[in-house]
Amino acid sequence: MWMNKRSPKDLLYEQVARIGKALASPKRLELVELLAQGEKSVELLASQAGIDMRLASAHLKALREARLVETRRDGKYIYYRLSGRDVSQLWVTLRETAEEHLVELRMALEQMTAQPDTLVSEGRESLLEKARQGEIVMIDVRPANEFSAGHLPFARSLPLDELERRLADLPADRAIVAYCRGPFCLMSDQAVALLTAKGYRARKILDGVSEWEAAGLPVEQGEPTA
Amino acid sequence: MWMNKRSPKDLLYEQVARIGKALASPKRLELVELLAQGEKSVELLASQAGIDMRLASAHLKALREARLVETRRDGKYIYYRLSGRDVSQLWVTLRETAEEHLVELRMALEQMTAQPDTLVSEGRESLLEKARQGEIVMIDVRPANEFSAGHLPFARSLPLDELERRLADLPADRAIVAYCRGPFCLMSDQAVALLTAKGYRARKILDGVSEWEAAGLPVEQGEPTA
DNA sequence: CACATATTCTAACGATTATTAGATTGTAGG
DNA sequence: CCTACAATCTAATAATCGTTAGAATATGTG
Numbered sequence: 195m196w197m198n199k200r201s202p203k204d205l206l207y208e209q210v211a212r213i214g215k216a217l218a219s220p221k222r223l224e225l226v227e228l229l230a231q232g233e234k235s236v237e238l239l240a241s242q243a244g245i246d247m248r249l250a251s252a253h254l255k256a257l258r259e260a261r262l263v264e265t266r267r268d269g270k271y272i273y274y275r276l277s278g279r280d281v282s283q284l285w286v287t288l289r290e291t292a293e294e295h296l297v298e299l300r301m302a303l304e305q306m307t308a309q310p311d312t313l314v315s316e317g318r319e320s321l322l323e324k325a326r327q328g329e330i331v332m333i334d335v336r337p338a339n340e341f342s343a344g345h346l347p348f349a350r351s352l353p354l355d356e357l358e359r360r361l362a363d364l365p366a367d368r369a370i371v372a373y374c375r376g377p378f379c380l381m382s383d384q385a386v387a388l389l390t391a392k393g394y395r396a397r398k399i400l401d402g403v404s405e406w407e408a409a410g411l412p413v414e415q416g417e418p419t420a
Numbered sequence: 421m422w423m424n425k426r427s428p429k430d431l432l433y434e435q436v437a438r439i440g441k442a443l444a445s446p447k448r449l450e451l452v453e454l455l456a457q458g459e460k461s462v463e464l465l466a467s468q469a470g471i472d473m474r475l476a477s478a479h480l481k482a483l484r485e486a487r488l489v490e491t492r493r494d495g496k497y498i499y500y501r502l503s504g505r506d507v508s509q510l511w512v513t514l515r516e517t518a519e520e521h522l523v524e525l526r527m528a529l530e531q532m533t534a535q536p537d538t539l540v541s542e543g544r545e546s547l548l549e550k551a552r553q554g555e556i557v558m559i560d561v562r563p564a565n566e567f568s569a570g571h572l573p574f575a576r577s578l579p580l581d582e583l584e585r586r587l588a589d590l591p592a593d594r595a596i597v598a599y600c601r602g603p604f605c606l607m608s609d610q611a612v613a614l615l616t617a618k619g620y621r622a623r624k625i626l627d628g629v630s631e632w633e634a635a636g637l638p639v640e641q642g643e644p645t646a
Numbered sequence: 647c648a649c650a651t652a653t654t655c656t657a658a659c660g661a662t663t664a665t666t667a668g669a670t671t672g673t674a675g676g
Numbered sequence: 677c678c679t680a681c682a683a684t685c686t687a688a689t690a691a692t693c694g695t696t697a698g699a700a701t702a703t704g705t706g
Contacts, residue, residue: 202532206604207446207453209525210518214449217440219664220433227433236683244427249665251683256663261521270673270682277521284517291510292436295487295503299435306428378432445694462653475695477654482693496652496703 216260217288221245222253229263230282230404231336231375232343233275282404289377303377312386314371314397318409321371321399322347330369335385344403344413346373351418354381357388369395376402442486443514447471448479455489456508456630457562457601458569459501508630515603529603538612540597540623544635547597547625548573556595561611570629570639572599577644580607583614595621602628 216222224243228234234242240250254274257263264277276282292299307313314321325332325348332349334341341351352360354374364370370389374381382398389396407413442448450469454460460468466476480500483489490503502508518525533539540547551558551574558575560567567577578586580600590596596615600607608624615622633639 202528203450203604203606204446205528206525206532207449209522209528210449210515211444211446212522213514213518214440214443214445215663218437218444219440220430220437221664223433223436223440224429237681246666247683248667248685251685252664255684262517267673270680272683280517280520284513287510287513288439289436291488291506292439294506296435296438299432302428302431302435306432378429380429441693447694463651472696473653474655474697477652478694481654493703496650498653 212260213262213284216257216262217284219253219256221249222257223285223288225250225253225257226262226276226281226285227375227378229274229276230285230402231340233266233273235271235273237271239274279407283408286376286404286408293377306380307383312383312390312397314399318401318406318411322411325349325371328368330371331365333364333370333372333385335372335374335381338418340375342415342417344415346401346403346406347412347414349373352385354385357385361392364389364394366394369397372396372398373401376400376405438486439488439510442483442488443510445479445482447475448483449511449514451476451479451483452488452502452507452511453601453604455500455502456511456628457566459492459499461497461499463497465500505633509634512602512630512634519603532606533609538609538616538623540625544627544632544637548637551575551597554594556597557591558597558599559590559611561598561600561607564644566601568641568643570641572627572629572632573638573640575599578611580611583611587618590615590620592620595623598622598624599627602626602631 217226221243225239228239228242236251236254237247239254240247243250254263258265258274261277262281263274266273266275293303304310316324321330321332324330325346332346333352334345334349335352335354335357337353338351341349341353345351350363352363372382372385372389374385377400379402386396386398401409403413443452447469451465454465454468462477462480463473465480466473469476480489484491484500487503488507489500492499492501519529530536542550547556547558550556551572558572559578560571560575561578561580561583563579564577567575567579571577576589578589598608598611598615600611603626605628612622612624627635629639
C-alpha cells in the first residue's frame with residue numbers, strides 16, 4: 195500500500211521462516227520427535243530414525259542452524275537435545291494442526307493403529323487419579339533412558355524389548371495402561387498386543403510425554419526404580 | 421526419490437511436513453499473518469504484502485494445498501481465510517519460538533521499534549480492566565474491516581490513515597493505548613508517533629488479536645460504532 | 647456481444663534442498 | 677605412534693521451490 199520500504203519487515207518473516215524451513219522435512223520432524231524423548235547421540239538418532247548417520251548429521255545441522263537443537267560433547271559422542279521445552283510444544287502444535295486439517299493424516303493414522311478398542315477413552319485427569327490410587331498400572335514402554343529424561347507421574351519403566359521377560363513385575367489383577375512416544379509411535383500398540391495375548395487387561399493412550407505436558411499436566415524425571 | 425517404498429511411519433511425518441513446508445516461506449508467513457486479521461481477497465493480500473498478485477496466488481495455492489486456508493467466491497473476488505483458529509495460533513507459536521531462539525530476530529525487532537518507552541509494560545489483564553473502567557482508551561489502528569473481523573474488548577476502531585482527521589474522537593485527558601496486527605506490525609508505532617506529536621499521552625502494545633487470544637483472553641466481533 | 651478485472655494456470659529460469667558417498671576431523675585407547 | 681570409531685565436511689546429483697511473465701479462465705458491466 196503506502197509502504198514501500200519492504201526490506202526491514204521482510205527480515206522478520208525471513209527469520210521465522212528459518213524455523214518453518216527446519217520443520218519442512220519429514221526426517222527432521224522425526225528427529226525432533228525423537229529428541230523430545232530426551233537427548234541422544236547422532237548414532238542413536240540415526241538408527242532410531244532408520245537413516246544413515248551422515249544424513250542424520252546433515253539434518254541435525256539444519257536443526258542446529260535454526261537453533262531448535264543444541265549439542266554437548268561427551269568423549270567420542272555428541273549428544274543432541276531440543277533447545278527448549280517450547281520446541282517440543284511447537285512439534286505437538288504442528289502435529290495437532292496437521293491432524294486437524296489433513297484428512298490424509300487421519301486416515302493413515304487410523305490404518306496404522308490396530309484396534310480402536312485398545313484405546314483408553316478416559317480423560318487425562320481421571321486417568322492420572324486412577325494411577326495415583328493404584329487402580330491402574332501405567333507403563334512406559336520406551337527405552338529406559340527416555341523414561342529417565344521425563345515420564346508420566348506414577349508410571350513404571352517397562353521397555354518394550356524387556357516386556358516379555360519382565361511380565362512378573364506386572365500385577366495380573368489390575369488394568370494396565372501403556373504409553374510411548376506419542377500418537378505416531380507404535381510401541382504401545384505392540385505392548386498392548388503382547389499383554390493381551392498373555393491374558394492381561396491392557397489398553398493404551400496416544401499421549402507421549404510432550405502431549406501430556408502440552409495438556410498442562412505434570413511430568414516427572416529420574417531413573418526407574420529397580 | 422522416484423520410488424515410493426516409504427514405511428507407513430514415514431507417511432505420517434510426511435503429512436506433518438506438508439504444514440511445515442507451507443510455513444517455510446517468508447511471504448507465505450506474511451500472508452498467514454494478514455489472514456489472521458480476517459478474510460481478504462487475493463488482490464488485497466497481494467497489495468498489503470507488497471507482491472504481485474500472481475505470486476500471491478501461487479503462495480495461496482501452496483497454503484490451500486496444506487489446508488491452512490480456505491476460499492469463498494463472491495462475484496469477481498475470491499476471499500481467502502485461515503481454515504481455523506488453530507492456524508493463527510500455530511502462527512503465534514511459530515513466531516514466539518523464533519523470537520525465543522533466534523537472536524537475529526530479536527535484534528531486528530529492537531532496531532525496528534522506535535522507542536521502547538512507548539511500550540506499555542503492564543500486564544494484559546490489568547490493561548483490560550483499565551479499558552473496561554474507561555481509565556484508558558484502547559484504539560485499533562488497523563483497517564476497519566479487520567476490526568470487524570475481530571478486535572480487543574472495549575477497543576475503538578481508528579484506522580491509521582483516518583487517525584489524523586478523526587483526532588476529535590479521542591479524549592485529550594485520557595491515556596491512549598494503540599495496537600495493530602501484532603509484534604511485526606508498525607502501524608501502532610506510527611499511530612503513537614502521530615498522537616504524541618499532537619500532544620496525546622499514547623503508548624502501544626505488541627499484541628495483535630491472535631496474540632491476545634493465544635493468551636486466553638476474550639476477543640469481540642462486529643462493526644465499529646459510528 | 648465486447649470489455650475490464652480478478653484470479654488461476656503455464657512455462658521457464660535460477661536458487662535452494664535432499665540425498666549419497668568419499669574424505670576429513672576429533673577423541674579414546676592401546 | 678597407530679587403530680577404531682563418532683561425527684562432520686565436501687562434492688556431486690537429482691528434485692523441489694520461488695519468482696517472473698505471458699496466456700487462459702471466470703465473473704461482472706455496458
